[in-house]
Amino acid sequence: MTMIKVENLAVSYGHGHNALKVLRDVSFEVAKGETFGLVGESGCGKSTVLGALAGRIKNWSGSIVIDGEGADPKRTKSQLAKQQMVFQDPFGSIHPRHTIGRTLLEPLEIQGMDRRHERIEEVLRDVGLSHNFRYRFPHQLSGGQRQRVAIARALILKPRILLLDEPTSALDVSIQAEILNLLKDLRERENLTYVLVSHDMAVIAHLCDRIAVMHDGIFVEVTTRSSLFRGDVAHPYTRNLLDGSRGYVATKPPREVAVG
Amino acid sequence: MLWLSLVGNPLALGGLIVVAVLVVISALAPLLSTHDPIAQDLAFALKPPSLANWFGTDEFGRDVYSRLVYGARTTLYISILVTVIVAPIGFVIGATAGYLGGWVDTILMRITDIFLSFPSLVLALAFSAALGPGIENAVIAIALTVWPPIARLARAETLTFRHADFVVAAELQGAGMGRVLLHHIVPLCAPSIIIRLTLNMSSIILTAAGLGFLGLGAQPPMPEWGAMAASGRQYLLDAWWLTTVPGVAILVVSLAFNLLGDGLRDIMDPRNA
Numbered sequence: 001m002t003m004i005k006v007e008n009l010a011v012s013y014g015h016g017h018n019a020l021k022v023l024r025d026v027s028f029e030v031a032k033g034e035t036f037g038l039v040g041e042s043g044c045g046k047s048t049v050l051g052a053l054a055g056r057i058k059n060w061s062g063s064i065v066i067d068g069e070g071a072d073p074k075r076t077k078s079q080l081a082k083q084q085m086v087f088q089d090p091f092g093s094i095h096p097r098h099t100i101g102r103t104l105l106e107p108l109e110i111q112g113m114d115r116r117h118e119r120i121e122e123v124l125r126d127v128g129l130s131h132n133f134r135y136r137f138p139h140q141l142s143g144g145q146r147q148r149v150a151i152a153r154a155l156i157l158k159p160r161i162l163l164l165d166e167p168t169s170a171l172d173v174s175i176q177a178e179i180l181n182l183l184k185d186l187r188e189r190e191n192l193t194y195v196l197v198s199h200d201m202a203v204i205a206h207l208c209d210r211i212a213v214m215h216d217g218i219f220v221e222v223t224t225r226s227s228l229f230r231g232d233v234a235h236p237y238t239r240n241l242l243d244g245s246r247g248y249v250a251t252k253p254p255r256e257v258a259v260g
Numbered sequence: 261m262l263w264l265s266l267v268g269n270p271l272a273l274g275g276l277i278v279v280a281v282l283v284v285i286s287a288l289a290p291l292l293s294t295h296d297p298i299a300q301d302l303a304f305a306l307k308p309p310s311l312a313n314w315f316g317t318d319e320f321g322r323d324v325y326s327r328l329v330y331g332a333r334t335t336l337y338i339s340i341l342v343t344v345i346v347a348p349i350g351f352v353i354g355a356t357a358g359y360l361g362g363w364v365d366t367i368l369m370r371i372t373d374i375f376l377s378f379p380s381l382v383l384a385l386a387f388s389a390a391l392g393p394g395i396e397n398a399v400i401a402i403a404l405t406v407w408p409p410i411a412r413l414a415r416a417e418t419l420t421f422r423h424a425d426f427v428v429a430a431e432l433q434g435a436g437m438g439r440v441l442l443h444h445i446v447p448l449c450a451p452s453i454i455i456r457l458t459l460n461m462s463s464i465i466l467t468a469a470g471l472g473f474l475g476l477g478a479q480p481p482m483p484e485w486g487a488m489a490a491s492g493r494q495y496l497l498d499a500w501w502l503t504t505v506p507g508v509a510i511l512v513v514s515l516a517f518n519l520l521g522d523g524l525r526d527i528m529d530p531r532n533a
C-alpha cells in the first residue's frame with residue numbers, strides 16, 4: 001500500500017533569470033510503514049523534498065499524493081495533520097517562552113481536537129517523558145528530552161507520516177541511539193511511515209528500508225539498505241558518498257613520525 | 261527576579277520610585293491637594309511660596325501646589341492613553357509587515373517611514389492644530405507620532421523569528437497568521453516593546469507639555485504642567501515659581517521614565533546579559 005507518491009516534483013526559488021532550480025523532476029513512492037531515507041551532500045535539496053511533502057514549500061510543480069489524496073500546494077488543516085515534521089535542532093524547534101504543556105496543547109487547539117488533557121499525557125508517555133514535564137520550560141530540558149518533546153508535538157496530531165530532518169545530528173552520540181530506538185518503536189506501534197534525511201550512515205542503517213541518493217536536485221539512485229551496505233550500488237556518486245562516510249582511507253602507509 | 265535586579269540598579273530603582281510616586285499622587289490628588297486647583301481668587305494672585313501656598317499662587321490666585329498635583333493626573337492620563345493606543349497599533353502594523361513580507365511589507369514600511377521623517381513635535385503640532393485643541397486630540401496627535409518606531413521594532417523582531425523552526429512547526433500544524441503573531445511573536449518581542457514604550461514615555465510627556473505650552477493640549481482651567489509653565493512665562497521675573505515648579509516636575513518625571521527604561525533594558529534584554 002502506497003502512503004506517499006511523488007511524481008515529477010520540481011521546486012525553484014526566485015523568479016525569471018535568477019530562478020534557482022533546487023529540485024528537478026523527483027519521483028518516488030513510499031509504502032505504508034516503510035522508512036525512506038534521503039542522503040546526499042549539503043544543499044542538494046533534501047530538506048526541500050521534506051518541505052514540499054510537509055506543505056511548507058508552496059511553489060512546487062508535479063504531483064504529490066498522500067494517503068490516496070492529492071495534495072495541493074495549499075493544504076487544509078486536516079491535510080496538514082496527515083504528516084508532521086521533526087526538526088534537526090531541538091533548541092530552535094520549541095518555543096522558548098512556552099511550557100511543554102502549552103507547546104503540546106497548541107496543535108490540539110488549532111485542529112480543534114477533544115480530550116486535550118488525556119492526549120497530552122498519552123503522548124508524553126509514548127515518548128518516554130513523565131507527565132510533570134508539562135510544567136517545564138524548554139530551557140529546563142536536555143537536548144534529548146527536547147527532541148522527545150518535538151517528537152511528541154508531531155505525534156499528538158496522530159499523523160500517518162513523520163518527516164524527519166536529521167533528527168539526531170544535533171544530539172550527543174550517547175543520546176542519538178535512544179532517540180533512534182524511540183523512533184523505531186513508535187513506527188512499529190503507531191504504524192507510521194517515515195521519510196528521513198540524514199548524513200549519518202549509521203542512522204540510515206538503523207532505520208531505513210530504502211534509500212534515495214540525491215545529487216544536485218535529482219535522485220541519482222534509489223537502493224535498499226542491504227545493497228547499500230554490501231556496496232552493491234550502480235552510480236559512481238553513491239560509491240563516492242559511501243567511501244566518504246567510511247572516513248578517510250589512507251592510500252599509502254603513514255610515514256614514521258619522530259616523537260620527541 | 262526582575263524586582264531583585266531592579267533593586268540592584270539604583271538609577272532604575274530611583275526612576276521606578278518617582279513613577280510610583282507620580283501614580284500615587286494622581287490617584288490621591290483630592291486628598292493631597294490643599295486648595296481647589298481651579299478656584300480663582302484675584303486678591304491672592306502671584307503670591308510667592310508660603311506656608312499657606314507651598315508653591316505660591318498663579319496670576320489668578322490659584323494654588324500652584326494643588327494645580328501641580330492635579331496636573332500629574334493629566335500627564336499620566338495622556339501618557340497612559342497614548343501608550344495603550346500605540347502599543348497594539350505599532351505591533352500589528354510592524355508584525356504584519358514582517359510576517360507577510362513582499363508588497364504588504366513595502367507599503368506598510370513606506371507609510372511608517374513617512375511618519376518617521378517628520379520631527380515628532382512638528383507632526384504632533386500639525387495634527388493637533390488640524391484636529392483642534394483639547395486633551396483627547398492631543399492624545400491622538402501624539403499617538404500618531406509615537407507608533408512608527410514601535411512598528412519598526414515589531415517588524416525587526418518578527419523578522420528574527422519569522423522562519424524559526426518553532427514558528428514553522430506551528431504553521432505546519434495549521435496555525436494561521438493571527439495565532440503565530442499572538443501566541444509566538446508577542447511573548448518574544450514584548451520585552452523590547454515594553455522597554456521602548458517606557459523610554460518613549462518621556463518624549464510623550466515632553467510633547468504633551470509642548471502642546472500644552474502652545475495652547476493646543478489641555479484647555480484652561482484644567483491644570484496641565486506644560487500649560488502652567490507657559491502661563492507663568494509672562495511673569496518670569498516677578499514670579500519665578502510659576503514656570504520653575506511645573507518645569508522641574510516635567511524634568512523629573514521624564515528623567516524617571518528614561519532611567520526606568522534604561523534599567524529595564526539592562527535587565528530584560530538578553531543581548532545585555
Ligand SMILES: Nc1ncnc2c1ncn2[C@@H]1O[C@H](COP(=O)(O)OP(=O)(O)OP(=O)(O)O)[C@@H](O)[C@H]1O
Nearest residue numbers: 013014020022040041042043044045046047048049
Ligand atoms: N528559501 C530559499 N531561497 C533560496 N534558495 C534556497 C532557499 N532554501 C533553500 N535554498 C537553496 O536550495 C538548495 C537546497 O536546499 P536544501 O535545504 O533542500 O538542502 P539540503 O539538502 O537539505 O542541505 P543540508 O544537508 O545542508 O540541510 C540549496 O542550494 C539552498 O541554498
Ligand SMILES: [Mg+2]
Nearest residue numbers: 046047048165
Ligand atoms: Mg537540510
